[in-house]
Amino acid sequence: MKIRVGIMSFAHLHADSYAHCLKSNPRAELVGIADHDTARAQAKAQQFEVQAFDSYESLLASDVHAVIICSENVHHARLAQMAAAAGKHILCEKPLMTTLEDGKAMLAAAQGAGVHLFTAFPCRFSPAFQQMKRMVESGAIGELLALRGTNRGSNPGGWFNDPELAGGGAMIDHTVHVADLIRRLTGQEITEVYAETGNNMFHGAFDDTAMLTMTLQNGVFATLDSSWSRPKTFPTWGDVTLAAVGTRGIIEMDMFAQHLIHYDDRAGRIKQVFWGDNIDYLMVDEFLRVVAGEARQTLATGEDGYRAAAVAIAGYESVRRGEPVSITHTEAAL
Amino acid sequence: MTRVGIIGLGTMGRQHMDAYRQMPDVEVAAVYDHHLDRAQGFAQEYGVRVAGTLSDLFHLCDVVDICTPTYRHAEYALPAIEAGKAVVCEKPLARTLEECERIVNAVKQHKTLFMPAHVLRFFPEYRTAHQLVKSGAVGTVAAVRMRRGGDFPRTKSDWYADFTKSGGVILDLIIHDFDWMLWTLGAVERVYAKALTFRQLEHLDYTLVTLKFKNGAVGHIEGTWCDPGGFKVNFEVCGDSGMIEYDSTRQVALQIATRADGGVGGGVQIPESPAVQNPYYLELRHFIDCVQTGQTPEITVEDGYNAVRLALAAIESAQTGKVVSL
Numbered sequence: 263m264k265i266r267v268g269i270m271s272f273a274h275l276h277a278d279s280y281a282h283c284l285k286s287n288p289r290a291e292l293v294g295i296a297d298h299d300t301a302r303a304q305a306k307a308q309q310f311e312v313q314a315f316d317s318y319e320s321l322l323a324s325d326v327h328a329v330i331i332c333s334e335n336v337h338h339a340r341l342a343q344m345a346a347a348a349g350k351h352i353l354c355e356k357p358l359m360t361t362l363e364d365g366k367a368m369l370a371a372a373q374g375a376g377v378h379l380f381t382a383f384p385c386r387f388s389p390a391f392q393q394m395k396r397m398v399e400s401g402a403i404g405e406l407l408a409l410r411g412t413n414r415g416s417n418p419g420g421w422f423n424d425p426e427l428a429g430g431g432a433m434i435d436h437t438v439h440v441a442d443l444i445r446r447l448t449g450q451e452i453t454e455v456y457a458e459t460g461n462n463m464f465h466g467a468f469d470d471t472a473m474l475t476m477t478l479q480n481g482v483f484a485t486l487d488s489s490w491s492r493p494k495t496f497p498t499w500g501d502v503t504l505a506a507v508g509t510r511g512i513i514e515m516d517m518f519a520q521h522l523i524h525y526d527d528r529a530g531r532i533k534q535v536f537w538g539d540n541i542d543y544l545m546v547d548e549f550l551r552v553v554a555g556e557a558r559q560t561l562a563t564g565e566d567g568y569r570a571a572a573v574a575i576a577g578y579e580s581v582r583r584g585e586p587v588s589i590t591h592t593e594a595a596l
Numbered sequence: 597m598t599r600v601g602i603i604g605l606g607t608m609g610r611q612h613m614d615a616y617r618q619m620p621d622v623e624v625a626a627v628y629d630h631h632l633d634r635a636q637g638f639a640q641e642y643g644v645r646v647a648g649t650l651s652d653l654f655h656l657c658d659v660v661d662i663c664t665p666t667y668r669h670a671e672y673a674l675p676a677i678e679a680g681k682a683v684v685c686e687k688p689l690a691r692t693l694e695e696c697e698r699i700v701n702a703v704k705q706h707k708t709l710f711m712p713a714h715v716l717r718f719f720p721e722y723r724t725a726h727q728l729v730k731s732g733a734v735g736t737v738a739a740v741r742m743r744r745g746g747d748f749p750r751t752k753s754d755w756y757a758d759f760t761k762s763g764g765v766i767l768d769l770i771i772h773d774f775d776w777m778l779w780t781l782g783a784v785e786r787v788y789a790k791a792l793t794f795r796q797l798e799h800l801d802y803t804l805v806t807l808k809f810k811n812g813a814v815g816h817i818e819g820t821w822c823d824p825g826g827f828k829v830n831f832e833v834c835g836d837s838g839m840i841e842y843d844s845t846r847q848v849a850l851q852i853a854t855r856a857d858g859g860v861g862g863g864v865q866i867p868e869s870p871a872v873q874n875p876y877y878l879e880l881r882h883f884i885d886c887v888q889t890g891q892t893p894e895i896t897v898e899d900g901y902n903a904v905r906l907a908l909a910a911i912e913s914a915q916t917g918k919v920v921s922l
Contacts, residue, residue: 489738511824585918
């Protein structure tokens, strides 16, 4: 039986990738698309040759088993609660939420309705990251002491630059992937966050530069550069890197280093052409398997999404207070 | 002929000696080391005279070059300044801020020429990057990241491992990057740092430092004495109209790989970036030119003070877990 999936909103550019992953996966049937921007729903439905629903309600009233939510960040909570109430399994784009209250409501709604809520953290599926994790776990670098991460990008523009819709700027956009990798790698929670932000890149009313320092339960510390600091002429969208420093050595991962360099005269620029595995496909594939009844292995849960987003939220709190901020996990647990 | 006296004849003393030997208008008139046997070996090797005491050394030279470990800088710099000598002193300026203040005051009082040897400013990759940023090549700077380090530095006395002497990776190593950032981006508002320095891990030190500059830019420095993969540096400066980046593992002019044991044993690989003059020569040549012309060195004693002040603020942050304002 094919898993029937609908996509709720194409506001986030990752929706295109997920739609391609569903179209090319023999387990899946992309049934249709709903969007509060009905023109966008029409255009995307035409592009992917699927049905355009005139409302989220009508998509949820259909026989889809599951939905992928790719709305503006602040709408995740409302759409996820609607989907849960309709009994649909959910894969939600990151960051899961922009406030702790929203995140708790989402988790409670999914739990109450008995549906799966997953967070779209494809970086967990990277073979380079998985090998790094195996090596750290095997003791290859001795005791883990510190981590240094980056998720630098170019400014996606549009609603990402409107904190009312995005819940922040670069920090809310680019903290959660690496925060999740750190939790996944170490099995530790992030207990303290300090952040510095700036807006010298775009001079807008949002943070375009962000540097977080995190402390884990076991005292390991980490920094993460989540800035939109890649210039327009940068050969790709950005990067995901993570370096682990141990008593016996280091491991440095550059997740998207598997690329060719294309000097493109016609485009007037230099481009990176990625040839590594498609981690979006791997993530969507596991989502389909779990919806079909298989056990979850790598896919990030709703709680994983909550805990990663809580780091970015604590980062903004730290900026407001000008000091490190504790994350209390007794309070965060649900 | 400018007569130089070198104090401290370890690795840096040798580096500086090699640079002076290329200057026909400079004579290394005497050398001094509190290990007399080391001084004698050095003197024999280079054909220079050993000064038995500091006053002998001051008597024989116009310029004093201090290449001792950090914790002895003030001990030699202060009498040299008081003796009216032009002084070039290895980085960091001194181990404590109080010592730095005394050096700054002595330079002011005796109106002597003084240059802290922040040699990074004479590394062509860093100098070019500074000039590019200053010329507006990346526009307004938003983010700057620098990385420096390799394995733990080992010396016979192992003074790097003694925090009270070296200040660890934050004071000894990334002082270079602190100075470059202050030189290039201006004053720092506050600093926050994490480090392994106080974990009592034998021959391991590591730090991640976040800085907020007065102009709104955010900085990050990674300093490592935890990387067995060899010494590496990199940096990037991102601004509102562009970005520059450098990676010493990628921008390499010569990669040399040779097999040991006549072609059967394991090999060694050495990256090199040859230049007509090395940065130590350029740095000391600039200082000697200042001595000869009376011109002010482009690195001032205050620059040396500010770099130490920032490094010590980072150490305080790492030690207390608090943000330190400057």
